[in-house]
Amino acid sequence: MNFFKRAGRVFRTLPRLRFWRPFAVQLDWGHDNVVAFKGRLIATVRLYGSGNRIELPETSSFVGHITVRGRGNRVLIGENCRIAGELMIKGSNQTISIGEGTTFESVYIVCLERCDVTIGRWCMFSRGIEMRTSDAHSLIRRRDGRRLNLAAPVVIGDHVWVGVGALISKGTVIPDDCVVGAKSFVNKAFSETSTLLAGTPATVVKRGITWNRGRKRRFSNDEMKAWRVEEPVTHDQA
Ligand SMILES: CC(C)(COP(=O)(O)OP(=O)(O)OC[C@H]1O[C@@H](n2cnc3c(N)ncnc32)[C@H](O)[C@@H]1OP(=O)(O)O)[C@@H](O)C(=O)NCCC(=O)NCCS
Numbered sequence: 107m108n109f110f111k112r113a114g115r116v117f118r119t120l121p122r123l124r125f126w127r128p129f130a131v132q133l134d135w136g137h138d139n140v141v142a143f144k145g146r147l148i149a150t151v152r153l154y155g156s157g158n159r160i161e162l163p164e165t166s167s168f169v170g171h172i173t174v175r176g177r178g179n180r181v182l183i184g185e186n187c188r189i190a191g192e193l194m195i196k197g198s199n200q201t202i203s204i205g206e207g208t209t210f211e212s213v214y215i216v217c218l219e220r221c222d223v224t225i226g227r228w229c230m231f232s233r234g235i236e237m238r239t240s241d242a243h244s245l246i247r248r249r250d251g252r253r254l255n256l257a258a259p260v261v262i263g264d265h266v267w268v269g270v271g272a273l274i275s276k277g278t279v280i281p282d283d284c285v286v287g288a289k290s291f292v293n294k295a296f297s298e299t300s301t302l303l304a305g306t307p308a309t310v311v312k313r314g315i316t317w318n319r320g321r322k323r324r325f326s327n328d329e330m331k332a333w334r335v336e337e338p339v340t341h342d343q344a
Contacts, residue, residue: 127147128147130143130149133152136154136156138156139159141160154176155179156177168183168187168189169189175195175196177198186206189210189213192213194214198220202222203225205225208230209230212234216236226264228333229262235268264282268286269287270289272288274286278292279295290304
């Protein structure tokens with residue numbers, strides 16, 4: 107092979123680079139991928155495959171890494187979000203969506219096996235949180251070779267607080283206004299709003315609760331339902 111052919115082959119394997127302000131680099135090995143970043147971004151974004159879409163509106167920020175591998179996947183981030191962490195999608199036609207006003211101190215979201223991750227509005231996620239739609243490998247029953255740990259979507263409602271180090275596993279549903287205790291392993295579809303879920307595996311440990319980003323002895327009725335009012339949240343440090 108002559109030099110020019112070899113150089114051409116090497117050149118074709120290089121990603122298309124794009125730089126975003128203030129400090130982000132997008133590496134695109136695919137085609138027809140749409141990246142619409144208007145917000146603050148300190149990140150690496152890696153795209154493999156085609157027809158994928160990533161959106162970050164002007165009022166939101168993202169610090170970390172985004173990797174999308176496959177076709178027709180979407181990462182949709184709402185207004186007034188503050189996200190630090192790593193988002194990864196592998197597969198086709200999957201969506202990670204994060205509702206407005208939701209904040210993450212550090213999160214690793216893995217979206218695999220055609221399952222979506224849907225997160226509501228005004229949620230607060232602490233540090234060291236992992237959320238996954240799949241175990242990534244198979245747990246198999248010896249008797250008939252059947253896979254036991256099937257993938258499933260993750261759905262988190264509005265105004266959910268997730269404590270430090272929680273693992274939100276495949277098939278989890280957390281209704282509106284719930285709290286997840288620190289280091290909990292959540293792996294079920296819960297249906298009752300305003301509950302405290304905690305433990306490994308997480309169960310309902312308190313009912314009739316709510317939460318607030320502030321700290322004081324007593325909250326008024328208005329303060330307890332203020333999250334339902336559609337106003338931008340203030341981002342106190344979690
Ligand atoms: C969830 C939380 C807020 C509950 O606080 P609390 O109301 O004072 O909880 P209590 O101590 O009354 O606990 C109630 C029950 O739940 C259990 N529980 C509480 N948190 C738990 C957790 N993380 N894992 C397992 N069980 C837990 C308690 O052991 C207790 O069980 P018991 O009644 O059998 O003794 C707190 O435990 C927690 O996990 N906070 C996370 C804080 C955090 O991550 N902050 C980071 C900033 S975003």
